[in-house]
Amino acid sequence: MRPPRGVPLAYIARNLWVRRVTTALTAGGMALVVYVFATVLMMSEGIRATLVATGQPDNVVVLRKGAGAEINSIVDRRQAAIIETLPGIATGAGGARLVSREPVVLISLPKRGNGKASNVTVRGTSPAGLQLRPQVQVVEGRMFRPGTSEIVAGRAVAAGFDGVGLGQSLRFAGREWLIVGLFDGRHSGFDSEIWGDAEQMLQAFRRGSYSTMVLRLADADGYAAFRDALEDDPRLSLEAKPERVFYAEQSEALATFIRVLGTALSVIFSIGAVVGAMITMFAAVAARTAEIGTLRALGFRRAAVLSAFLGESLLLSALGGVLGLAGASAMQAVDISTTNFSTFAELAFQFVLTPAIAAQSMAFALVMGVVGGFVPAWRAARLGIAESLRAA
Amino acid sequence: MFLLKLLLKNAFRHRLRTGLTLIGLVVAICAFGLLRTIVDAWYAGVEGSSSTRLITRSNISLTFPLPLNYAQRIRAVEGVSGVSWANWFGGIYITERNFFPQFAIDGPTYLALYPEYLLPDAQRNAFFRDRQGAVVGRKLADRFGWKLGDPLPLRGTIYPGTWTFTIRGIYDGVDAKTDENQMFVHWSLVSETLRKRMGSRADYVGVYIVGIDEPNNAAVVSQRIDALFANSLAETLTETEKAFQLAFVSMSETILVAIQAVSLIVIVIIMAVMANTMTMTARERLAEYATLKALGFPPGFVVGLLFGESLLIAALGGVAGVAATHPVAAAFSHAAGTLFPNFHVSELTMALQLVAAAAVGVVAASWPAWRMSRIDIVQGLRHVA
Numbered sequence: 001m002r003p004p005r006g007v008p009l010a011y012i013a014r015n016l017w018v019r020r021v022t023t024a025l026t027a028g029g030m031a032l033v034v035y036v037f038a039t040v041l042m043m044s045e046g047i048r049a050t051l052v053a054t055g056q057p058d059n060v061v062v063l064r065k066g067a068g069a070e071i072n073s074i075v076d077r078r079q080a081a082i083i084e085t086l087p088g089i090a091t092g093a094g095g096a097r098l099v100s101r102e103p104v105v106l107i108s109l110p111k112r113g114n115g116k117a118s119n120v121t122v123r124g125t126s127p128a129g130l131q132l133r134p135q136v137q138v139v140e141g142r143m144f145r146p147g148t149s150e151i152v153a154g155r156a157v158a159a160g161f162d163g164v165g166l167g168q169s170l171r172f173a174g175r176e177w178l179i180v181g182l183f184d185g186r187h188s189g190f191d192s193e194i195w196g197d198a199e200q201m202l203q204a205f206r207r208g209s210y211s212t213m214v215l216r217l218a219d220a221d222g223y224a225a226f227r228d229a230l231e232d233d234p235r236l237s238l239e240a241k242p243e244r245v246f247y248a249e250q251s252e253a254l255a256t257f258i259r260v261l262g263t264a265l266s267v268i269f270s271i272g273a274v275v276g277a278m279i280t281m282f283a284a285v286a287a288r289t290a291e292i293g294t295l296r297a298l299g300f301r302r303a304a305v306l307s308a309f310l311g312e313s314l315l316l317s318a319l320g321g322v323l324g325l326a327g328a329s330a331m332q333a334v335d336i337s338t339t340n341f342s343t344f345a346e347l348a349f350q351f352v353l354t355p356a357i358a359a360q361s362m363a364f365a366l367v368m369g370v371v372g373g374f375v376p377a378w379r380a381a382r383l384g385i386a387e388s389l390r391a392a
Numbered sequence: 393m394f395l396l397k398l399l400l401k402n403a404f405r406h407r408l409r410t411g412l413t414l415i416g417l418v419v420a421i422c423a424f425g426l427l428r429t430i431v432d433a434w435y436a437g438v439e440g441s442s443s444t445r446l447i448t449r450s451n452i453s454l455t456f457p458l459p460l461n462y463a464q465r466i467r468a469v470e471g472v473s474g475v476s477w478a479n480w481f482g483g484i485y486i487t488e489r490n491f492f493p494q495f496a497i498d499g500p501t502y503l504a505l506y507p508e509y510l511l512p513d514a515q516r517n518a519f520f521r522d523r524q525g526a527v528v529g530r531k532l533a534d535r536f537g538w539k540l541g542d543p544l545p546l547r548g549t550i551y552p553g554t555w556t557f558t559i560r561g562i563y564d565g566v567d568a569k570t571d572e573n574q575m576f577v578h579w580s581l582v583s584e585t586l587r588k589r590m591g592s593r594a595d596y597v598g599v600y601i602v603g604i605d606e607p608n609n610a611a612v613v614s615q616r617i618d619a620l621f622a623n624s625l626a627e628t629l630t631e632t633e634k635a636f637q638l639a640f641v642s643m644s645e646t647i648l649v650a651i652q653a654v655s656l657i658v659i660v661i662i663m664a665v666m667a668n669t670m671t672m673t674a675r676e677r678l679a680e681y682a683t684l685k686a687l688g689f690p691p692g693f694v695v696g697l698l699f700g701e702s703l704l705i706a707a708l709g710g711v712a713g714v715a716a717t718h719p720v721a722a723a724f725s726h727a728a729g730t731l732f733p734n735f736h737v738s739e740l741t742m743a744l745q746l747v748a749a750a751a752v753g754v755v756a757a758s759w760p761a762w763r764m765s766r767i768d769i770v771q772g773l774r775h776v777a
Contacts, residue, residue, distance in 0.1 A: 025664045029662075067549060069549075072550050106453040108629075174625065205456075269661055275413065275665060276664065279413065
């Protein structure tokens with residue numbers, strides 16, 4: 001008779017079913033670890049995705065050298081006029097260059113629910129600025145009219161802050177600003193902003209200079225040439241960044257902080273879950289010593305016993321992984337917001353589950369299964385046939 | 393005494409299993425304590441605030457400056473005992489990772505309002521005399537190995553250019569709550585440099601710090617100050633230092649709530665592991681418990697045995713976890729550097745860790761105990777086979 005090669009999967013699975021309570025508790029512990037691991041990665045990815053979606057591939061942001069964030073930056077009128085004459089800028093309808101001079105400031109507003117104040121980005125923009133951000137669409141009301149004290153608010157600002165609704169007005173910088181529309185920025189950072197007319201904002205805030213300039217290149221590959229033209233001009237101590245790169249940098253500090261803290265926590269937590277798996281598998285081996293002896297007597301090899309127990313542990317951890325991921329994927333329906341360290345302003349975002357995160361989470365679960373199951377499986381495989389049969 | 397011995401013998405009958413459970417418990421209790429300490433550290437600025445200081449800022453947001461001439465007008469307000477001002481400097485020391493707060497201050501008035509920064513008179517005078525001088529906190533100096541007289545280059549983000557300061561003083565905190573991770577430079581230097589370069593942004597102040605003689609008057613003095621500047625070009629918002637710091641913390645509230653949720657999840661994880669251990673233990677000892685019952689021990693005794701064993705393991709793990717938290721917290725604080733200025737494990741955290749351990753012990757034993765108390769003697773004895 002040919003010796004059987006491996007223990008059937010059904011046998012392994014049934015063992016888990018026999019000890020339902022233990023299986024549920026162990027898998028539950030692992031599921032929680034995977035849930036934490038996955039949600040943290042999803043949060044980090046959500047911040048990144050939101051800010052990357054804010055930038056357009058052929059847009060360029062011009063800031064003061066070393067400013068890092070829009071609110072630290074200053075571009076005065078003289079510099080702005082020079083930039084508009086630089087070559088390589090796209091022209092829009094009517095032959096005007098697609099350049100927007102934008103003041104960006106923070107205002108403090110009370111959050112809905114707890115009334116605690118948080119900073120909201122207020123951006124002064126222009127018709128060109130609207131053309132530069134095609135992802136932004138007014139969903140309720142209408143766009144602000146240039147030259148008036150009208151503003152439009154992002155979807156997330158309207159949802160997250162008190163007193164920001166269509167037809168309501170906000171008082172800041174000594175004026176009443178009427179909210180005439182709500183816009184949707186397709187899950188970009190603009191959802192967390194309030195927009196109004198650039199020149200009106202400058203007057204109200206008593207500022208002589210803009211914060212940044214946003215422009216579209218005639219040719220997406222023309223960035224290097226444009227940057228050189230800008231940086232070689234001795235009258236400008238400014239720097240140009242592709243909009244995508246600029247916004248990706250804004251996400252870096254917060255996304256990295258969350259990812260590092262979360263991954264460290266998950267690894268610490270996984271020790272608990274691995275211990276749980278180990279206890280379970282040791283108990284499984286101890287309870288089935290006679291069974292192992294029988295399997296071996298029937299001709300199953302040590303390797304088959306080893307892989308059977310390891311398989312059981314992996315199945316257990318896969319169950320935990322799937323449960324944890326299911327819980328984490330439910331988080332995609334949740335909108336959250338927090339202050340971005342880099343901009344000092346509130347940023348709303350979603351948990352984003354990517355295939356890579358799902359794969360990482362499952363891999364994490366399976367590693368826990370291997371680490372927790374290997375020693376018990378090894379012990380099971382090392383049992384002598386005679387002694388283990390006697391254990392019955 | 394006999395009972396304790398029995399519990400101990402029972403608990404360590406399966407050395408491996410109990411050992412593993414203990415490891416899990418220690419890790420979980422330690423992680424719980426560490427997370428609570430991280431949240432506490434976030435609130436350190438709130439804890440360190442004084443009830444005799446108010447902060448006046450622009451009512452638009454903190455990023456808008458106020459004119460310098462407000463200082464004189466605030467000083468004249470009834471109930472105000474002192475006024476100083478500070479600007480957030482926001483410089484980078486070598487790389488962004490070395491973050492620490494830097495303020496451009498008006499030296500004499502500022503230090504008078506913050507008696508908790510202990511600075512020897514000689515160093516204080518040396519700082520006042522040197523326009524490029526800087527004062528740093530003890531922890532900050534220790535972290536970067538700075539000594540008096542060392543040059544300190546910072547790359548400005550808000551104030552462009554590279555600034556080189558000279559360390560003229562190192563302050564100590566009066567108690568553990570005082571933030572020793574800050575750096576102070578002269579506001580006058582920053583302002584004059586700005587005037588030379590761009591004129592328009594000079595003579596502006598980020599926040600005013602207002603000293604009041606009577607903490608109970610905080611609300612009324614705040615109202616008087618804000619009324620003074622109502623309907624002006626730069627309206628103000630005055631609040632207590634504590635409220636000001638709390639507003640900062642609440643900006644990161646989402647992250648704090650997440651950390652707190654996660655610190656509870658770790659307890660639930662270890663509850664599942666421990667409950668698993670106790671369920672297995674109870675299942676194995678079915679026959680024993682039935683024998684005890686047959687000998688005439690009441691059901692309550694069996695229940696007591698299970699709870700006692702579970703609580704014993706939980707207590708051992710809890711105490712070891714609390715003990716382990718201190719070195720782990722110290723290592724974490726070292727690794728995180730200046731991110732968390734005040735990082736120490738509070739008594740409340742330690743108490744909560746023990747409560748959490750006890751809760752794990754009780755919950756883990758409850759289901760097996762309930763089952764064991766209902767076990768039929770005959771059936772239990774038959775389980776031997």
